[in-house]
Amino acid sequence: MGKKKLVALFLVVAMAVSCFAGCGKKSDTMVIEVYDVAANYQGTQTGWFAKVVKDRFNIELNIIAPQVAGDSIYQTRASSGNLGDIILLDGTDFADCVKAGLVKDISAEIKETTYLKDYMDQINTYNKGLPDNADGKTYGIPAQMTNTSPSSYSQDVIYSSPLLRWDLYTGIGSPEIKDLDGLLDALEAMMKKYPTNADGDAAYPLSLWADWDGGDGMLGIANVVQLTTWYGEKIKGSAILKRDNTFTEITDKNATYYKILKFLNDAYQRGLVDPDSGTQDWNAACAKMSAGQVYLMWYSWQVGFWNTQDRLKDGTAFIFTPVKDQVYYADSDTYYGSGRIFGVGSQVEGEKYDKIMEFLDWYASPEGLVFQHDGIEGFNYTVDANGKYTIMNDNALMDNLPVPEEYGGAGYSDGNNAINQWIVDAISTNPNSGEPYSTQYWSSYKAATMTQMKKDWAAKFGADEPVEYMKKNNVLLVSPNVSVTLPSDTNDISVIRNQCNETLCDASWQMIFAKDDVEFDKLWDEMCKTMDGLGFQDLYKFDVEKHQIEVDAKIAASK
Amino acid sequence: MKVFKDKKKMRSYKEFLYILPFLILVAIFSYYPLYGWIYAFFDYRPPFPLSMDSFVGLKWFKAMVENEVKLKQTLNVLRNTFAMSGLSLLFSWFPMIFAVFLNEIKCKPFKKFVQTVTTLPNFISWVLVYSIAYCIFNTTGVVNEVLLNLGVLESPQAFLQSGEHIWFKMWLWLTWKNAGWSAIMYIAAITGIDEQMIEAARVDGASRMQIIRHITIPSILPTYFVLVMLSLANFLSNGMEQYFVFQNSFNKESIQVLDLYVYNIGMGSGGYSLATAISILKSVVSVSILFVTNKISKMIRGEGFI
Numbered sequence: 001m002g003k004k005k006l007v008a009l010f011l012v013v014a015m016a017v018s019c020f021a022g023c024g025k026k027s028d029t030m031v032i033e034v035y036d037v038a039a040n041y042q043g044t045q046t047g048w049f050a051k052v053v054k055d056r057f058n059i060e061l062n063i064i065a066p067q068v069a070g071d072s073i074y075q076t077r078a079s080s081g082n083l084g085d086i087i088l089l090d091g092t093d094f095a096d097c098v099k100a101g102l103v104k105d106i107s108a109e110i111k112e113t114t115y116l117k118d119y120m121d122q123i124n125t126y127n128k129g130l131p132d133n134a135d136g137k138t139y140g141i142p143a144q145m146t147n148t149s150p151s152s153y154s155q156d157v158i159y160s161s162p163l164l165r166w167d168l169y170t171g172i173g174s175p176e177i178k179d180l181d182g183l184l185d186a187l188e189a190m191m192k193k194y195p196t197n198a199d200g201d202a203a204y205p206l207s208l209w210a211d212w213d214g215g216d217g218m219l220g221i222a223n224v225v226q227l228t229t230w231y232g233e234k235i236k237g238s239a240i241l242k243r244d245n246t247f248t249e250i251t252d253k254n255a256t257y258y259k260i261l262k263f264l265n266d267a268y269q270r271g272l273v274d275p276d277s278g279t280q281d282w283n284a285a286c287a288k289m290s291a292g293q294v295y296l297m298w299y300s301w302q303v304g305f306w307n308t309q310d311r312l313k314d315g316t317a318f319i320f321t322p323v324k325d326q327v328y329y330a331d332s333d334t335y336y337g338s339g340r341i342f343g344v345g346s347q348v349e350g351e352k353y354d355k356i357m358e359f360l361d362w363y364a365s366p367e368g369l370v371f372q373h374d375g376i377e378g379f380n381y382t383v384d385a386n387g388k389y390t391i392m393n394d395n396a397l398m399d400n401l402p403v404p405e406e407y408g409g410a411g412y413s414d415g416n417n418a419i420n421q422w423i424v425d426a427i428s429t430n431p432n433s434g435e436p437y438s439t440q441y442w443s444s445y446k447a448a449t450m451t452q453m454k455k456d457w458a459a460k461f462g463a464d465e466p467v468e469y470m471k472k473n474n475v476l477l478v479s480p481n482v483s484v485t486l487p488s489d490t491n492d493i494s495v496i497r498n499q500c501n502e503t504l505c506d507a508s509w510q511m512i513f514a515k516d517d518v519e520f521d522k523l524w525d526e527m528c529k530t531m532d533g534l535g536f537q538d539l540y541k542f543d544v545e546k547h548q549i550e551v552d553a554k555i556a557a558s559k
Numbered sequence: 560m561k562v563f564k565d566k567k568k569m570r571s572y573k574e575f576l577y578i579l580p581f582l583i584l585v586a587i588f589s590y591y592p593l594y595g596w597i598y599a600f601f602d603y604r605p606p607f608p609l610s611m612d613s614f615v616g617l618k619w620f621k622a623m624v625e626n627e628v629k630l631k632q633t634l635n636v637l638r639n640t641f642a643m644s645g646l647s648l649l650f651s652w653f654p655m656i657f658a659v660f661l662n663e664i665k666c667k668p669f670k671k672f673v674q675t676v677t678t679l680p681n682f683i684s685w686v687l688v689y690s691i692a693y694c695i696f697n698t699t700g701v702v703n704e705v706l707l708n709l710g711v712l713e714s715p716q717a718f719l720q721s722g723e724h725i726w727f728k729m730w731l732w733l734t735w736k737n738a739g740w741s742a743i744m745y746i747a748a749i750t751g752i753d754e755q756m757i758e759a760a761r762v763d764g765a766s767r768m769q770i771i772r773h774i775t776i777p778s779i780l781p782t783y784f785v786l787v788m789l790s791l792a793n794f795l796s797n798g799m800e801q802y803f804v805f806q807n808s809f810n811k812e813s814i815q816v817l818d819l820y821v822y823n824i825g826m827g828s829g830g831y832s833l834a835t836a837i838s839i840l841k842s843v844v845s846v847s848i849l850f851v852t853n854k855i856s857k858m859i860r861g862e863g864f865i
Contacts, residue, residue: 074605074606075605075606075831078605078606079605079606079608083606093606096606096607097606099607100606100607100608102606201699202699210807210808274698275698275715275717275720276697276698276699276717278717278720278807278808278809279693279697279717279719279720279807280693280697284693488604490602490604491602491603491604491830491832492602494604494830495622495824495830495833498823498824498830499632499824502811502823505808506808506809506811506812507808508808509807509808509809510808510809513720513809529628530628532628533626533627533628533629534628534629
């Protein structure tokens with residue numbers, strides 16, 4: 001045998017051996033496929049959460065994420081008849097999948113569970129609302145249910161409100177802000193006094209981004225639709241739900257979409273809008289937020305990219321600043337769930353089925369929830385003798401801190417729960433501590449963050465927390481949580497929706513960057529004409545009928 | 560058996576077996592997918608399987624032109640497609656000339672350097688090209704800094720945000736990315752030219768430019784024609800990646816080409832049926848363009864290319 005042949009033979013043997021070794025390794029760890037619309041990560045769950053799951057159930061989670069793989073994966077997998085072993089879908093799609101026979105009837109098994117049983121009120125309400133399910137079989141488990149009540153509001157801050165940097169606001173003399181014009185005056189004063197961040201990079205009060213447009217079932221620019229809630233109106237598809245529970249078109253000049261768009265255009269005309277707004281994506285905008293180049297934020301979670309315990313201490317953090325003429329819309333605690341639904345694939349049988357039900361039950365248990373919402377004991381928090389929790393390593397997620405080998409190793413953020421959706425919301429009370437799961441509501445955290453800035457804020461506005469201020473001044477509209485299944489789009493409607501959305505978004509961006517009011521109104525009128533040609537009226541009619549179901553339920557719930 | 564006795568026949572059977580694997584591949588990968596065209600005639604919506612209840616005939620074809628606004632949109636998309644493909648066709652001689660001049664460089668290391676540098680962008684994906692473009696052209700990017708410091712601009716300009724001259728700008732990006740790569744084919748053709756011819760011309764006193772004009776270019780023209788005709792067949796499919804990454808609300812009206820349009824309405828929100836109808840139309844038009852050019856080629860050159 002020549003040398004070459006010998007080497008080749010050796011390689012072949014090595015390959016064969018490693019092949020068999022690979023096969024042998026599989027042992028009996030069961031792989032569970034999770035079709036998950038909430039996931040931002042696709043592939044096998046790794047790191048500490050993988051270890052937690054494997055130690056308890058000897059299963060591995062394989063996440064299939066349409067957010068990563070693209071929406072077409074829904075179509076491919078649905079047509080093969082197997083979406084996944086565990087399925088997490090938006091309510092409307094879930095109802096379609098039940099109808100198409102892709103979801104398993106779990107009526108019998110759910111009664112055997114320990115923890116899920118506590119939520120049977122919500123689960124039954126949801127399943128009875130499914131179309132063609134008069135006999136009340138159980139198919140889905142709503143995500144993010146709470147153990148509070150359908151009309152209570154437990155958060156300290158609402159999802160969207162004007163948030164300003166406290167140091168800059170006090171720096172310009174803490175003026176009282178009457179309306180949106182007043183807000184622009186304040187922002188302009190800030191920009192004049194503080195034209196750059198600490199590093200000397202140009203700062204703009206507003207930095208917008210375009211890649212979230214048309215999301216969350218709302219037509220239009222994501223940055224605009226969120227702000228309509230500042231005036232008590234909420235966008236539902238192509239319609240705007242007004243304060244009096246009636247609908248108007250999103251293209252109504254007297255409604256808030258126009259108002260907010262004009263606000264952004266006014267800001268642009270005054271030079272307050274980052275000129276890259278129309279072309280940058282969220283990552284670019286987010287980098288500016290983290291660098292302190294942005295002076296107005298509006299999502300409650302957005303402050304997470306700036307506020308730290310240190311900045312809260314030295315008073316440079318973002319905080320809600322009231323605008324006098326505003327009335328805020330907020331969705332109440334998600335008692336009946338946030339709208340997404342967990343289910344089990346109809347093809348799942350036998351041992352795998354038992355494992356999945358066992359896993360889902362644990363997923364809703366206090367132990368499982370503490371892992372999902374708080375992390376690992378001894379790494380993310382400690383428990384004192386009285387059972388009260390105290391946070392540690394609070395930058396674990398932000399800085400992807402390395403996790404000790406005993407808990408599974410790797411980075412904390414990398415190993416975090418990739419399902420990214422929970423059956424029970426973080427605002428729910430943990431029976432073991434008597435406090436919510438959410439770290440920010442622990443008494444230990446509140447004591448630690450009662451800084452001078454927070455005290456000054458409380459003294460100025462006469463309330464401890466933003467929501468308390470809103471409730472005191474009667475400017476908070478809480479929309480009760482209801483459980484309804486809304487009809488899905490027909491083919492025609494989905495095409496119209498998509499085309500109208502594109503037209504609306506494109507025109508809206510051009511309007512934000514309009515030179516003057518004349519150009520602004522010209523673009524608006526052109527847009528309305530184009531949208532009507534694309535079938536906007538049919539879409540509006542469809543959306544009003546669709547969301548009327550929800551509104552009726554909300555009216556009934558608030559009586 | 561008779562088959563095996565007939566030697567000639569048997570040989571042809573054997574030869575058929577040689578190409579059979581390729582036929583099977585073509586059938587699987589080129590013809591089987593055409594089955595998907597069926598979606599254009601149904602109201603298809605996942606997760607529900609197709610059924611005769613949702614058969615709608617030509618509805619989605621009609622939907623493209625059913626009123627003024629929709630017709631305008633369809634025509635607009637076609638205009639962009641034709642304009643941008645036309646522009647690349649108009650400048651299709653560019654890589655050829657580039658190759659000719661590259662070949663004239665006498666300093667070997669410099670020649671290699673230029674060739675490598677111009678070929679490299681071909682291997683950069685469009686997503687990365689856009690990030691590079693964004694870094695250079697955003698309001699705090701290099702271009703704005705330089706122009707501001709020179710006093711040419713008074714305030715930073717958002718270059719990527721304007722829809723002006725977008726066809727030409729897209730052609731520039733495409734050329735930057737592709738010129739070096741497309742030149743490779745011509746460089747190969749130039750190497751194939753008989754040295755004796757060039758030497759004879761030189762002996763006869765031909766200048767450098769004369770050699771290029773009378774020997775190099777005529778020798779590589781056939782290659783050029785074949786490439787042009789192949790690109791004609793792809794006239795309507797000018798790809799979508801480039802336009803997808805560069806599109807924004809301000810330039811969409813002039814940048815949205817057919818492929819991008821199909822993506823925007825099909826993948827964006829599950830308008831699968833309409834998207835399929837549009838792409839069928841695209842295939843039909845592409846095939847007709849191919850046949851027409853073949854006819855013209857036959858008329859002009861006396862021979863077709865299919």
